[in-house]
Amino acid sequence: MLTEPRRRAYLSAMQVVHWLPRAELPFAAPSRPELLLPVAPVEDIDFEVRPAPAANQPAPAAPQARSGERPKIEIPRPGSTAKPAAKPAEAEPEAPAPRPAPVPPPRxxxxxxxxxxxxxxxxxxxxxxxxxxxxxxxxxxxxxxxxxxxxxxxxxxxxxxxxxxxxxxxxxxxxxxxxxxxxxxxxxxxxxxxxxxxxxxxxxxxxxxxxxxxxxxxxxxxxxxxxxxxxxxxxxxxxxxxxxxxxxxxxxxxxxxxxxxx
CATH class of the missing domain: 3.40.470.10 (Uracil-DNA glycosylase-like domain)
Incomplete structure (x- = not known):
């Protein structure tokens, strides 16, 4: 027969959060009253279904700028995330010519x-x-x-x-x-x-x-x-x-x- 601490340990291992016994358990803690209340039924929600636009129906026009207003031009600022244009690859500098070996002194x-x-x-x-x-x-x-x-x-x-x-x-x-x-x-x-x-x-x-x-x-x-x-x-x-x-x-x-x- 399981005691209450061991019973809770088993339920935690099985990831069981809420549970109700089918019969009275010996040495069990009293049940919480709110868990014994009946569950409220879920109400059905009606969703409005809109018909799809016809193939020959024009798409809604994009909002136009008001007359007299100048279009905004984005200017990159320091710290912005815009990536600079890639620089052309520079030619690798040529390796320096090896120095001639020193001539040993004659004897x-x-x-x-x-x-x-x-x-x-x-x-x-x-x-x-x-x-x-x-x-x-x-x-x-x-x-x-x-x-x-x-x-x-x-x-x-x-x-x-x-x-x-x-x-x-x-x-x-x-x-x-x-x-x-x-x-x-x-x-x-x-x-x-x-x-x-x-x-x-x-x-x-x-x-x-x-x-x-x-x-x-x-x-x-x-x-x-x-x-x-x-x-x-x-x-x-x-x-x-x-x-x-x-x-x-x-x-x-x-x-x-x-x-x-x-």
Whole structure:
């Protein structure tokens, strides 16, 4: 047998709001009197049915504006919900062109020497100064004797080593190296001019004469440096002895440049 609280819980679960028992329930709360009153009958309401307009009957005219009245023009105001006209699509800006990769600094060592009226800019293949018993230095002495110049050349300053700095933001690319080498030689020429500048080795050609290997054995006219004779490096002459014949052939045509000077 259900008690009143449990009975109400069941009715609430079944979503029953009003209910009347068919018989007296034990332990039930007394019923409310208003729930026992008879239900009033619902009165019928007559609705007026209007006939549909005929097909040929004109539709009612829309109300016209009074004479003398100006039509109202809606002007959009700030904050209104009217959407602005769509702007034409703008062309997307072009992506910036990629920057060229920085050119790594060249690496070389050059030694400047003086033999009589000639200056010699010689590549140091090992990066170290000449020693009296170095094979490359002995070859250089033989070339000077064959040219009729002193075979004990005077070393001028320390070797020019590039790059100058290991770290830093200084420009040490090929153009900077060329400017430095040419400026270094020009300063030495102002101290003591020469009749011919020997450029021995590819780095000497590139950074003093702005030339390449195809100019070997030729005489170059260089602004600010005068006449320069392009020669292969000493290491290359030792590795390829057949090149010495080309050196000797060109040397015989140029010896008058420095032999005429007492």
């Amino acid at each position: 070389f060592s050059l030694q400047l020497l003086r033999a009589g009226s000639c200056l010699l800019l010689v590549e140091l293949a090992t990066g170290q100064p000449f020693q009296s018993r170095d094979p490359s230095y002995l070859l250089l002495k033989d070339m000077l004797r064959a040219a009729g110049l002193p075979d004990a050349p005077q070393i001028i300053g320390e070797p020019v080593r590039w790059p100058l700095l290991v770290r830093g933001n200084m420009d040490q690319g090929p153009d900077a190296a060329r400017d430095f080498v040419q400026g270094f030689i020009q300063a030495r020429l102002e101290e003591a001019p020469c009749n011919c500048l020997w450029l021995i080795g590819l780095p000497a050609l590139r950074f003093a004469g702005n030339a390449d290997a195809h100019t070997y054995y030729q005489v170059l006219k260089l602004d600010g440096l005068g006449d320069a004779w392009a020669l292969p490096g000493l290491e290359l002459l030792m590795d390829e002895p057949q090149r010495k014949a080309d050196v000797w052939k060109a040397m015989r045509q140029l010896m008058a440049r420095w032999k005429s000077v007492e």
